[in-house]
Amino acid sequence: MRYAPIPQELFTRNRHNLVKHLKHSSVAIFNSNDVMPTNADGTMPFRQNSDLFYLSGIDQEKSILLLFPDARDERMKEILFVRETNDHILKWEGYKLTKEQAREVSGIKTILWTHEFKSVLHTLLSEVEHVYLNSNEHPRAVVEVESRDARFMKWMQQQYPLHKYERAAPLMHLLRAVKSEQEIELIQQACKITEKAFRRVLGFIKPGVMEYEIEAELYHEFIRNRSRGPAYQPIIASGANACILHYVDNNRACKDGELVLMDFGAEYANYASDLTRTVPVNGKFTKRQLEVYDSVLRVMKAATQMLVPGNTLRQYHQFVGTVMENELMQLGLLSESDVRNQDPQKPLYRKYFPHGTSHHLGLDVHDVGDKHRAFEEGMVFTCEPGIYIKEEGIGIRLENDILITGNGPVDLMANIPLDAESIERLMQKA
Template structure:
């Protein structure tokens, strides 16, 4: 791993929070992700399942975590099953977790090799009444591939059909959405790496550069600061490309007078950052570009103030819509008739700002969180309004990552990343 080892107290705390929510005489099982094939002997880079990482810190394939807080045998209340490492694996792939290293990583004392899974599972399944299975119920999930977790669940339910089944996901949705201090520090680290990348870009961009060259500058800076990759597929959208919300081709030349929308974030230790900035190719905004930019910035700043404990996510978006409507009227993009005659299901402002303003962020860029429940302190949200004007050849979005505080305005983890027009122009022309 490129990242520095995380204090195992985080994972011990996370497990303790989870097990207190479990039913009596129940156990829960969590699997690593598969390594997915491409073709021949090629595979996609391994990405750990965020739930087993959240609860154990284990960041390798073919790992299983079992939690059984009421187990009569104390040593079986927390168990890791790992792929057995050996000298051959150490030479060809690098050493996998040893039992000792697994304890240092997770704080779990009982570690078995996977070859013992069937025997140990039989013993503990005879001692429990309910088994928690882990399903993906994220509101944006659209999974067509059968996962390792899916296959394990099939095997478990087939072998032990008389057990009651419960879901881990509702517990994890709530737990993962409220961050521990160590987690906030890790997200801050990801944001700090993103800042380094953005500052590098401000000195690199000029008319004639290509979008993919900008992408390359970002990943160069990310890798040299212990990030293994982009937190999500980067958007480097110059000119009218910015009006395609998920533009990821990044293959066009940046022309003088155009703007570039940069939706780019580094990961660190599997935690995400999520930044958007919009900058002028030539180093200066036109007056019209500046007016729209400052309107988006004003909405972002005012929307941020609303992210406080108790806020309802759906109502928050209604209020942000009112802010955006006011700015669009000022910019003469809407008139009063547009607003008076609007469809309440798709308000007039949606013509120019058609996506949501905020989402949970953490181990996943669109992190777990139950959107029908009020916001709480130590949740991390993005704030990302935008105005998109295809007829004028540009789109502007600005995005920061903020932590909700017990009182007062959120803590902006990206407060040091340049965002004001004057600061951006100064750095680009420095």
């Protein structure tokens, strides 16, 4: 892996926290992700299953984690199965983890080869009543490809129909929503790489530059700083493209007098960062652009202060909506009478601000978590208000990553230039 070694204590603690929530006489089984095909004999870059990585630190395909806290044999309480290598694999694919290396990474003492899994499982299940299986239960997930977990679930229920099956996902959502100190450090490192990338493109952007050229500059800085690349597909949207929320074509020339909205973030050790900045292509905001920019910034600052323990997403978004309404009225986009008479279920500000302000951030950029759960110390959220005026060809979004603490919100991107004056000064200096 490109990233620096992670202390195994992180993964040991994560497993300890999970097994406390398992029913008596249970096993929990987690599979690695598939290596996804492209065409012919091609494959996509491998991305580990977030839950398996969270519990083991193993970043290799064809890995399986089995947790059996009530096992009578101490060696069977935690078992990690990894792919056995050979000379052919070494020659064509490179090195795979040895048992000792897997033990050092994960903190798990019992390491077996993946081909031993079914026989070991069959022996253990005679002592087991409940089987926890994992699945992707993110509320925004659209799953059209059968995953390794889904195939395994079918196989288990067919082979062992009399066991009681439980869902691991709710437990993982509960645990992963609150980040440990080590996880926060990894997210912070991803944010630092993102900062370097942003400062790099500030000196690169000018009229005539293609959106994909900006994207290429980001990749350069990500990879040279031990990141595998972006945590998600970057959005580089100039002009009216900025009003398309998930625009990823990135194939248009940036023109003089326009803005370019850039939504991107580096990953580091599988942890995500998520930044959005909107800057003038020529290095100088117009009067109208600056008015809208400062409105978005005021909403962002007000929203950030609401990311505190005890608040909820529902209350938070209601507050942000009220702040946004006031800003849109100041910009002449909404009238007081229209706001006063609006349908509360269909607030008018949604025309100019159609998306949510925050989401969980962690191993996934839209990380898992219960939207009804009150905010707690250790949670990390994005804060990303925006105003999109299609008629004027203006789309402005600003976004930082915020850690919730008992002493108030901590901006993990506080060192990344944000206010319009700083942006202009840096662009003109370049």
